[in-house]
Amino acid sequence: ALKWCDNKAVTMLSIFHNDTVIEVETDGKKTKKPCVIVDYNDNMGAVDLADQMLTSYPMEHKRHKV
Secondary structure, three states: OEEEEOOOEEEEOOOOOOOOEEEEEEOOEEEEEEHHHHHHHHHOOOHHHHHHHHHHOOOOOOOOOO
8 A cells, every 4th residue: 555645645555566666757857756656657548537538527417307
C-alpha cells in the first residue's frame, strides 16, 4: 500500500510493486515519483480519460411522471 501526494493524495495498492522511487522528466522538470504511479500512468488506457470527459459534461436525466 502506498499513499502519494502530487496535487491530491493518491492511494495505490499493488502486489507487484514496492516503494521504489524513480526520477521522471515532464515538461523539462525532473521530479521523483513512485514506480507504481509511473506504471499506472503509462498503462491506464482510455478508461480514466473517458471518465474525465464524462464528468466535464453532466447529462440531465429524464424524469418520468406517472
